[in-house]
Amino acid sequence: MTILTYVLAFLVAIGILVAVHEYGHFWMARRMGIKVLRFSIGFGRVLWSRTDSSGTEYAFSAIPLGGYVKLLDEREAPVDPALVSQAYNRKPVWRRILVLLAGPFANFLFAAVAYWILLVIGTPALKPVIGDVTADSIASRAGLQSGDAIVGVGGQAVATREGAILAILDRLMDGTPIGLEVVGEEGAGSRRELQLDIAGDRRALTEPGALMSGLGFEFWYPTVPTEVGKIVPGSPAEKAGVQLGDRVVAVGGTPVTDFQSMVKIVQPSPGKTLVFAIDRKGERVELPIEVQAQREGDRMVGRIGIQPVASLAVPDSMKTIERSGPGAAVGRAVEKTWAMSVLTVRMIWNVATGDVSVKNLSGPINIAEYAGFSARQGILSFLSFLAVVSVSLFVLNLLPIPVLDGGQIVYQLAELVKGSPLSERAQALGQQIGIVLLLMLMSFAFYNDLSRLFS
Numbered sequence: 001m002t003i004l005t006y007v008l009a010f011l012v013a014i015g016i017l018v019a020v021h022e023y024g025h026f027w028m029a030r031r032m033g034i035k036v037l038r039f040s041i042g043f044g045r046v047l048w049s050r051t052d053s054s055g056t057e058y059a060f061s062a063i064p065l066g067g068y069v070k071l072l073d074e075r076e077a078p079v080d081p082a083l084v085s086q087a088y089n090r091k092p093v094w095r096r097i098l099v100l101l102a103g104p105f106a107n108f109l110f111a112a113v114a115y116w117i118l119l120v121i122g123t124p125a126l127k128p129v130i131g132d133v134t135a136d137s138i139a140s141r142a143g144l145q146s147g148d149a150i151v152g153v154g155g156q157a158v159a160t161r162e163g164a165i166l167a168i169l170d171r172l173m174d175g176t177p178i179g180l181e182v183v184g185e186e187g188a189g190s191r192r193e194l195q196l197d198i199a200g201d202r203r204a205l206t207e208p209g210a211l212m213s214g215l216g217f218e219f220w221y222p223t224v225p226t227e228v229g230k231i232v233p234g235s236p237a238e239k240a241g242v243q244l245g246d247r248v249v250a251v252g253g254t255p256v257t258d259f260q261s262m263v264k265i266v267q268p269s270p271g272k273t274l275v276f277a278i279d280r281k282g283e284r285v286e287l288p289i290e291v292q293a294q295r296e297g298d299r300m301v302g303r304i305g306i307q308p309v310a311s312l313a314v315p316d317s318m319k320t321i322e323r324s325g326p327g328a329a330v331g332r333a334v335e336k337t338w339a340m341s342v343l344t345v346r347m348i349w350n351v352a353t354g355d356v357s358v359k360n361l362s363g364p365i366n367i368a369e370y371a372g373f374s375a376r377q378g379i380l381s382f383l384s385f386l387a388v389v390s391v392s393l394f395v396l397n398l399l400p401i402p403v404l405d406g407g408q409i410v411y412q413l414a415e416l417v418k419g420s421p422l423s424e425r426a427q428a429l430g431q432q433i434g435i436v437l438l439l440m441l442m443s444f445a446f447y448n449d450l451s452r453l454f455s
Contacts, residue, residue: 005372005375005376006371006372007368007372008372010368013367013385013386013389014066015041016386017390017393018041018066020106020107020110020390021067021104021107021393021397022039022067022068024104024105025102025106026039027102028101028102032095033086033091034087034095035054035072035087036056036069036071036072037055037056038056038057038068039058039059039067039069039070040058040069040070041059041060041061042060042061042064042066043063043065043066043068044061045062046059046061047061071087072086073087089421093412093415093416097413100405100408101405103397103405104395104398107390107391107393107397108341108391110386110387110390111340111386111387112336112337113333114384114386115333115387116329116330118322118387119324119329120325122322123322123323124320125161125162125319125320125321125322126161126219127159127160127161127320128161128163129147129148129149129219129220130146130149130182130217130220131219131221132146133145133216134213137216138198138214138215138216139215140216141197142180143194144194145184147184147220148182148183149183150180151181153181154178161219169211169343172206172211173202173206173346177196178195178196178198179193179194179195179196180193180194180196198215203354203355203357204357206355206356220318221314222313224308225247225258225308226247226257226262228246228247228248228306228308228309229308230244230307231243232305232307235303235305235306236291236304236305237304238305240276240288240289240290242276242289245280246280246285247278251274251275252265266302266304267301267302268302269302270291270292270300270302271290271302272290272302273288273289274288274289274291275288275289276288291303291304292304292305337387341391341394344392348395348399361441367389401434401437401438402431402434403435404434407430
């Protein structure tokens with residue numbers, strides 16, 4: 001059922017975002033006086049179609065992994081002389097460029113609308129309050145302390161953990177110290193400025209899951225006692241003889257004082273056998289338990305199948321809601337979409353230059369997992385996921401690669417400068433180069449997916 005959820009969520013996401021992208025091309029083509037022959041969601045054999053009064057066919061096709069808009073073009077097939085004026089190739093260069101730009105900018109607009117909806121409804125989030133700080137780490141040397149709340153990164157105000165992480169990652173790519181503004185537990189009077197000085201390999205911090213541990217701090221989470229409140233049937237814990245009410249006091253010889261500290265030992269240990277020291281009604285019992293490997297997002301983690309008695313209650317003081325009125329949300333939504341676009345461009349550039357780990361490239365497997373996970377969290381989470389992917393499509397489609405919209409725009413600009421279209425040979429060569437580049441990019445992304453899946 002989990003795999004089915006991931007697949008369905010992925011197909012829904014692709015269907016929505018491709019429909020938005022292709023509708024941008026379709027809408028602009030009609031405004032530019034270009035005849036649209038077909039607007040298809042999916043590729044391959046047509047499963048259903050309808051033709052309107054202008055002769056445009058709307059279709060759903062068998063392979064739901066994309067879509068396309070087919071325009072009237074003399075270079076692709078003979079054109080009725082009466083319709084020649086509506087052919088794409090007969091239109092001025094500036095009109096063709098507008099049609100090409102409309103697809104990516106439809107994705108930008110979709111992301112902005114999604115963020116506007118999230119801001120108007122209100123998105124629950126956690127405040128960026130610091131929990132544990134690792135001794136002799138970048139964070140501890142900077143003076144970051146448990147209980148500090150991050151209120152600014154590099155001069156940019158932040159109010160949520162997601163905002164703080166994205167801002168830190170953005171500054172990390174600058175190659176300069178990362179400035180933090182924090183407020184201590186005492187309140188506004190304890191506001192101070194810190195600098196995270198990162199010496200050595202910054203690229204290692206950009207690997208998935210490495211940023212927080214590399215900097216040496218974690219965000220605050222409520223403390224939960226190690227008393228066992230539930231045991232999963234058939235789990236390693238049940239097989240080893242763990243009982244309800246047992247209190248774990250040590251794992252693998254390391255004392256644990258709360259459930260989180262136990263999880264920190266168990267999660268990185270899939271497949272290992274750890275000795276759990278248990279306080280059972282005042283008697284100490286030691287049980288060897290083989291840690292089970294389970295997938296969580298893009299990595300394998302250890303589980304033994306127990307849950308605590310206490311629930312993970314987060315006090316209201318640690319919660320916040322990102323919310324704006326309908327009018328103010330317009331500016332904030334556009335600003336957030338633009339900021340995400342700039343960050344995506346910087347990430348792509350830094351991956352190309354080797355300053356950011358290539359492991360950040362995600363393929364269809366990882367995207368499907370995120371789609372499924374966000375869908376299971378609710379409609380707002382899924383909408384946020386769609387906004388992020390839509391921003392990525394906006395940026396990626398504007399890259400100057402011939403098989404993408406950005407590459408086709410380069411062709412149109414070359415024609416504008418040259419005074420005539422590029423030769424078929426030059427365009428074919430560009431297409432071949434573009435396909436090779438895309439295949440290389442997809443190969444890296446797919447390799448990363450498989451590495452995460454089997455690591």
